[in-house]
Amino acid sequence: MKLNALLKGLILSVAVSASAHAQLIEKTLENGIDAAILDAFKDAVSSSAIDDISSISLTDVKGALNSIKIDGANLIVDFDDEKISSLLNNKGIASWSGLSDPVLVWLANVNEEGMTVMGGDNEFEFAKALNSASNLNSYNLMFPIMDLTDMQEVSAQTILSHSDSQLVKASKRYDAKYFVAGAVEYNAETETYSVKWNAYSGEGNILGSGSLEGDLDLVTQNMSREVAKVLMMNKPQNTVSKTSADEVEAITSIQSDGSITLGPVAGGVRVLVTGIENVADYPKIQKILISYGYEADVTVLGYSSSGVIFLIPTGSSPAILDGTLTHASEFTKVSEWVYTFNRSSGAVKANPEIGTVSKKSSTTVTSNLNGFGGKAFVKDTVSVTVEESLEKAAVSDNGPEVVTLK
Secondary structure, three states: OHHHHHHHHHHHHHOOOOOOOEEEEEEEOOOOHHHHHHHHHHHHHOOOEOOOOOOOOHHHHHOOEEEEEEEOOEEEEEEEHHHHHHHHHHOOOOEOOOOOOOEEEEEEEEEOOEEEEOOOOOOOHHHHHHHHHHHHOOOOEEOOOOOHHHHHHOOHHHHHOOOHHHHHHHHHHHOOOEEEEEEEEEEOOOOEEEEEEEEEEOOOOEEEEEEEEEOHHHHHHHHHHHHHHHHHHHOOOOOOOOOHHHHOOOOOOEOOOOOEOOEEEOOEEEEEEEOOOOOOHHHHHHHHHHHOOOOOOOEEEEEOOOOEEEEEEOOOOHHHHHHHHHHOOOEEEEEOOEEEEOOOOOOOOOOOOOOOEEEOOOOOOOOOHHHOOOOOOOOOOOOEEEOOOEEEOOOEOOEOOOEEEO
16 A cells, blocks of 8 residues: 555656647566656657767656556656757757658778779668668668669769769769768778768758768767768758658559559659568568668558559659669569569468467566655566467378367
């Protein structure tokens, strides 16, 4: 009873009237209330905070709470977005809402074997890590196709010699609002990367630059943050950027025979993808497209006997999308706007391994919030054992094996 009273006091002490700008986040109590609140806060600012938030304490986070609520083994945390923004500003942590347009990246890979330009084929570990880091900072990267057209206009030497006018000309093909150019060098002895980069507007104006050295995660994460800060400082103000998804019109228009029209439409391109054998392929295809700089809101429009029809939002030339899918290892072009997916998860199969499953757990959850000295809430979970067994009859000549579930 005493613990329940303390818990009620804790929850009521942070409860305020609901804000028009709030977000609910649910976290497990496995590691305690304090850890759950801090983990929830990290999720709440993951799409806006660019700088490291490790300096923010539990006491700081409390000021951004509307309420907390325990639901079984989980904690539901209600944050006020305006208070979060104020907290980040007071702590000097840069935050922004991100970009809807992808940022084109021209990176020269320099090593003992020679120099190459990193393309959009996911061949380079640095490019993949940088793209993942940038997704966490609310903007997408787009690497060049590096087909014949690109190779005629841009080489590694073009980037290293700062031939900015040539880079601007080549970037026009991708309708890039911003692009980044730089050089990456890997030291095999120390297993570290060195990178120098410049950020440009689509017209070729230098917006910022940087130089970093360290392991893969450190360099890509810091480079992503620094580029984001440059873009944040140079993003047009008092304008609302529409994504191409906002501009899509009549996305389900059909032909006279009832089939959905393939090809460019307002706001994107409709493509038919064959070779999909599993619903798990849908998010896989979406992640691949995001890695190539396309928006996350890819839509499934319908199905045919051949495959699945997707709407891929893009504000760039449809030829860029076609070139990307044509040269990507994950896809093979079959015909106009028809591609085969080469990385299907395969047909769904039942798991043949059925046996005994045991689960035992005992959890104690406490909190130091409001000075309760670790005694605000204690929860013990009773050990639970669930057992399933199969009895298999011998295989006979008269029929198939018989399986009985006990």
